Amino acid sequence: MSTTSSPYAALKIRDYRYFISARFCTTLAIQIQAVVVAWQVYEITKDPLSLGLIGLAEAIPSISVSLYAGHVADVVQRKRIILLCLSTLFLCSFSLLFFTLEPGQFLLDFGVLPIYTVIFISGIARGFMTPALFAFMPQLVPRELYSNAITWNSTLWETASLSGPPLGGLLYGFFGISVAYTTDVLLVLAGLMLAFMVSDKPLPPTTTEEGIVEKIKAGLRFVYNNKIVLSAISLDLFAVLFGGAVALLPIFADTILHVGKVGLGFLRAAPGVGALLMALYLVHHPIRQNAGKLLLYCVAGFGVCIILFGLSTNFWISMFLLMMSGVFDCVSVIIRGTLLQTLTPENMKGRVSAVNHIFIGSSNEIGMFESGLAASMLGVVRSVIFGGFMTLVVVGATSWFSKSLRTLQRVE
Template sequence: MSSTLPSGPYAALRIPEFRLYISSRFCVTLAIQIQSVVVAWQVYAITKDTLSLGLIGLAEAIPSIGVSLYAGHVADVVQRKKIILLCIGTLLFCSAALLLFTLQPGDFFSLYGVIPIYSVIFISGVARGFLSPAFFSFMPQLIPRELYSNAITWNSTLWETATIAGLAMGGLLYGIIGVTQAYTVDVVLTLIGLLLMSGVGNKPLPPVTTEEGVTEKIMAGLKFVFTNKLILSAISLDLFAVLFGGAVALLPVFAEEILHVGAPGLGILRAAPSIGALCMAFYITHHPIKKDTGKILLYCVAGFGLCMILFALSTNFWISLVILVASGGFDCISVIIRGTLLQTLTPENMKGRVSAVNHIFVGSSNEIGMFESGVAARLMGTVPSVIFGGCMTIFVVGLTGWFSRSLRSLQRVH
């Protein structure tokens, strides 16, 4: 049977439903990234407070983490396409609400401040908490197991492409044509993503696991992750790297006060890591990692931390841009290795729950990392806080490499 499968670097793209899936995810991701830039710039313009930027991440992380474990269970017992459609519909509602807030901005924000924006981000956090495990567990139902690695690489490539375009578009739309028009584009793209996902066929759920009750099923997923040393090491590594090493939440401060490039420059800076990630993903598509996978993962996360330190020290826009591009290349390798590990080592009927744990470890750590960055910047100053985060990332890599022999010796993910 495997001899009849599509082959080559474009194998997964030859499957029509997979193309619809990644096209939908592309549009939704594009919309989310545009929204993230516009919200960050809008909140900072209203408050002029670095902590307010961190609170954006916290407003999304709290509900996302809160629902993740239950969302993973739901993804293993409810048709995953239905969950995805409901979540994208909720994100569409949130985008429309942000658009409506801008129609009479003067009196509205003077009366309520940024609380309505945080409230919408909170709702979107709930939706994304359910969406992540549903997306993760639905993808392998669209492709043969032999194409997991290729599909994950293309999924990452399209995600990075959407991130590049979305972050750049967010800054440009906000800076050139205004906040209302930027949110309008956000709404249209989310709607397109919803329509594309509607074209993917329903897939039957795999046989449910034997545990009785919601709590027992959730605990089974947690036990699987915490007893699998390879998975636990990989997601823990990314957790601390993103938690301490990211400077994304503070980019509005760097753009305005250190690099002096304004809103369009912010969009370019936000897109820079994804440019590096896209180039790396395209390279790995044609030259897959075949040996020393564990060591490569450790080196790349350490390289990411080093990039954050160098970025903090730079006062030149172009040097900062190159450093952020390099950081995205390092991060991409980590994403592909971790994703392939999770898909190949996790049983089909536990993918939702295991993905939920991964979302808590890695996905929500982006938002918590934004809050940590905001607090650290308030206490230590913008530049010292980013240097500290980069140093902590390298320290965590050293600890993980020392204690996780199974990760150090990992040669290839099958």
């Protein structure tokens, strides 16, 4: 077997190993923090809309800075941006810990406002970090290893997503909120140190447009004119937007499934279990044909899982359905990620990633708000069923209007 055809080819590159290890630690910290913050806010407010506002508090700044952040990632050394953003996330995690300690507990006299403020600042940092990470990774591996590197990146991300929620639930449930936030702080610090160990890489030659506005417009035009990329990220945008049942898991864990904080952790981890298993399978069996149809089928399968999850009152059935939603979602993530990396020029990756982040990354947080708002208006169960049904409508519309995506064979 040649080096490039080995399932472990990308992992043999030192800088890439440090890179995905840093992402693993940071993602694990973010997942732990998400569980702890959600439960803490719900305990304070007992309001489902307040859970949705967590996502909105992060999405608004993240979306606001994304296009400019994409431009910055194409003109400033990407490692420098990543280190600055990780340092900011470290300070945000430390602030959440500080609120739980005696010197800082008085801040919670203002309710959840201090927590939302920290989440808002972290949203700015993640808005700048996302395009920098996307643009930096292909500088660490040869072009022929893009698909392998993206699959391993997804595998490590899913592993962190799998480990983080139950770990956050267990730490919070058995050792208290301060221990959970301390773990979050240490993991972000580890991610920062690992990112520092990655070698500096020069920027590719910049594009010829004059001025920031014109450079940003060039990134937008690239996405709009590439119908396959536009269809793929639009599909995921609306699927994630309407299928954001994860935001309501604290309510399901507390009042429907009656499994408490630890059970919440396992529910949050279930999609990661399925996605991890699928990512490991795809490492050894890459998608070779019918990529477009497979993408559509998998997003539809995701929607069906969300509908059935909303109807379930059994913990184990709910766990299985969430796991299957992760299986379907993983395929979408890998297909879309490979398309973006292979079709985007090196000197536009930051800007194109920023557009993708607005479509996909922030739609997770906006989806949380949509779920919280829908739950407050329709009720928790009906809002989740509605979201899954709308996901199926989006798949049908995309399949009807986008022949280029429907007939797509290969992602390389």
